Amino acid sequence: MRFSRMLALGASMLVLLSACSTGGGSKPTIKIGSVGFDEARVVAEIYAQALEANGYAVDRAGIGLGNRKVLLPALESGQIDLQPEYVGSGLAYYGGAPEGHADTNKELFADALKAKGLAISILDYTPGEDTNAFVVRKETADQFGISKLSEIGAVQDQLKWAFATDCPTNPLCAAALKAAYDIAPKDVTLLDACSGPMAEALLQKTVDVAELCSTQPEIITNAWVILDDDRATQPADSIVPLVRDDLLAKVDKAAFSKILNDISEKIDTPTLGQLYYDVAVGKKDIKDVASAWLKANGFVK
C-alpha cells in the first residue's frame, strides 16, 4: 500500500516536473530596431514576422528609429535586442578598419564588440551587399567622361555634391574620399542617407553627385551611373543580425539563430534591390513586402 502510494506520488511529480521543463515558460518579447531607410526597415520586418511565425512576441517600435548613431546606443543599452546591421559600416562605427570580405569584417566586428565590453553577438551574414555608392546622372558621366571615383577628383569643384548628414564624421565617407581620391568638394549639401530627398536632389539637378545606397531603386529607374570605387574604400557591407547576448540567453539559442540564419542565406543582392524597390518606388507597406517574401520563400505558410 505504502509502496504504491510512493510510486504514484513519484510518478505524478515526474509528470509535473517534465511538464514544467518542456513548457519552458513563454518565449520572451524581442525588441527589433533598424535605421530609417527602407531597405533596413523591410529586413527588420522580415526578421520580425519570421520570429512571430515561430512563436515569439515582437516589439517593433524600434524599426526606423534613427540613424546608426541613435540605433547602436539603443542596442547597447538594451532598448532594442536585435537589429540588421551592415557588417562593414558597423565595424567602422566601432573604430575598426573594414576590408573587402564579409567574413573578415564579421570577425573584426565581433572582436571590436568584445573589446568594448559589449555583450552582443553577430549571426550569419547575407550574401547580398549594400554599399555606399556615389552616383551621377548619365549625362554628367558622359559630359566629363567619368566612370570611376578616381576620375572625378579633377572636376570635383565643377560639380555640386550631396553627402549623408553623418559624412563629415564617418570614417568611410569624408575621410576615405579625401585619403584615397583627394575628394573634398566645396559645394556640399548634407541630406539624410539613402533617402528620398537625396535621390530627388540628384533627379532635379539640385546636385550632380549624390551619396546613395547601391541597392537604392532610383538608380535603376533613372539609369544613373554608380562611380566605380576603384580604390576600394567602401567595405563589403553584407547584412548581419546583431543580437544582445542577454536575449540569446533567454531563448533556445540554436533554434533562434537558425531562424535568422536561414533567412539571411536567402537574401542576395538582387533580393535586396527588389525589396528596396517594392517599398521605395512601389510604395508598398513594409509589412506586405516582408510577408510576401517570407511566403514566397517558404518561411511562413
Next chain:
Amino acid sequence: MSVVTATVAWLTDPAQWSGAGAIPQRLLEHIGLSAVSLLIAVAIALPAGLAIGHTRRGKVVAASLTNIGRAIPSLAVIGIVLPITAAIDPQLGFKVYPTLVAMVILAIPPILVNTEAGIAGVDRDLVESARAMGMRETQVLISVEIPVALSVILAGVRSAATQIVATMTLGAIFGSGGLGRFLVEGIAQNDDGKIFGGVVLVAGLALLTEAAFVTIERAAAWRGREHPGTNRRAAASVPT
C-alpha cells in the same frame, strides 16, 4: 564632457564663427528666409484680415482656412512641396521654396485671426460716428479702425514672426540653410555641442524677434495715445 561644457565650447570656438557653413552664414540665412516668409504672409493675411474684419463678411471661410492651416504639420508641407518646386528651380526650388511655403502657411493664421478680430472688435460707436462725419469706408478703415486695432494686429504679426523663426529649423532636414543645419548635422554626427549650440542660437533669435516686435508695438501704442485727435496723420505714418 558634459553637454553644457560641450555647448559652451562649441559656441565660443572661433572656427564656428568663420568660413562656409559657420554661424554667421547660417544666422543670415535664417533671418533672411524668416523675414521673406513673414513679409509674404503679411502681404496675404493682412489685407484679407482687414477686409473681413471691416466688412464682417467671410468670417466662416477665413476661420476654416485658418484652422486647416494650423492643422497641417510644417514638415509635411515641406516634404510635399519639395518635388514640385524642385522641378521648377533645381537650386532655390529645393533648398528655399519648400521651407518658404511651409513658413508662410504657418504664419498666415495668427496674422489673419488677429487682424480680423482687431478690426471687428473696434468700438462700433467710433466707427458709426466716423461714418456720420462723412468718412468713406476706406477712410474709416485707415483713420479709425486700424489705429485702434493696431496693437492687436501687431501682436498677431509678432506671434507669426516668432513661430517662423522657431520652426524654420525644419527646413534643414531637407537641405535648406539656416540655424536648423546645426541641429540636423549635430544629431547625425553625434555632436552634442553642435546640437545644443544650435538650440541656444535658435531660441536666442526667437526671443530677440519677440523683443523687437514688442518694442515696435509699444512705440505704435504710444504714438496712438499721444495724438488721439490726429488719427489720420498717425495712422498714415505708422507702418502696418
